[in-house]
Amino acid sequence: MSSINRLRQPDVTRQKILDAAFAEFYRHGFQGGSLNRIVENAGVTKGALFHHFAGKQELGYAVVDEVIEPLLMRRWLGGLRGSADPIAVMQDAFRRFAGEDIESGHYVDGCPLNNLAQEMSPLDEGFRGRIDALYDRWRTTFAAALREGMETGAVRPGTSPEGAAALLVASQMGIWGTGKSSRDAGLMRQASEAVCGYLEGLRPAQDSTHGRRG
Numbered sequence: 001m002s003s004i005n006r007l008r009q010p011d012v013t014r015q016k017i018l019d020a021a022f023a024e025f026y027r028h029g030f031q032g033g034s035l036n037r038i039v040e041n042a043g044v045t046k047g048a049l050f051h052h053f054a055g056k057q058e059l060g061y062a063v064v065d066e067v068i069e070p071l072l073m074r075r076w077l078g079g080l081r082g083s084a085d086p087i088a089v090m091q092d093a094f095r096r097f098a099g100e101d102i103e104s105g106h107y108v109d110g111c112p113l114n115n116l117a118q119e120m121s122p123l124d125e126g127f128r129g130r131i132d133a134l135y136d137r138w139r140t141t142f143a144a145a146l147r148e149g150m151e152t153g154a155v156r157p158g159t160s161p162e163g164a165a166a167l168l169v170a171s172q173m174g175i176w177g178t179g180k181s182s183r184d185a186g187l188m189r190q191a192s193e194a195v196c197g198y199l200e201g202l203r204p205a206q207d208s209t210h211g212r213r214g
Helices: 002-028 035-042 046-052 056-080 086-104 112-120 125-152 161-182 185-200
Strands: none
Touching: 002 035, 002 046, 002 056, 002 112, 035 046, 035 056, 056 086, 056 112, 056 125, 086 125, 086 161, 086 185, 112 125, 112 161, 125 161, 161 185
């Protein structure tokens, strides 16, 4: 058993570094993030960091690929697979995650993906390509779910899945950006509810009251 634990230790160390780097970049931005704070918070040496990552840029790319991408899948995309009611799933996501981030206080730090998009996409092609690919997957997944909903009668005929998906993803960026800039939880909730109202309007006319909250 001890030999197995030794084999796994490098992976454990690498994950600690990634988790600490995600928290650091989320709070301070990539350019403002400190490698010294990362290794201190991860409980590792700087030598261990450079053993796993060639430098800060490679570490930043790994945070996008291995931390932010799975977070996106869990939060916004995973629940749509095979859903008979994609509108309800999307409404629940906007309400739930706005609420969770307000409760935790993280809303004042914005969305980690959007933060990096604003900061690094104009400066670094490696970041820009990775971030753009994630937003494209997000839009594509939303559009596919809405298109399937049109086929099953859960989404109003004539809806533009691609247009709606583009608006919804842009709305998420704006809502979390609003929370960060205003530090106004009520405004963030109001914006989230407005998006949920838009989604409700994508239901067929006979189902327009479905899922509406009193």
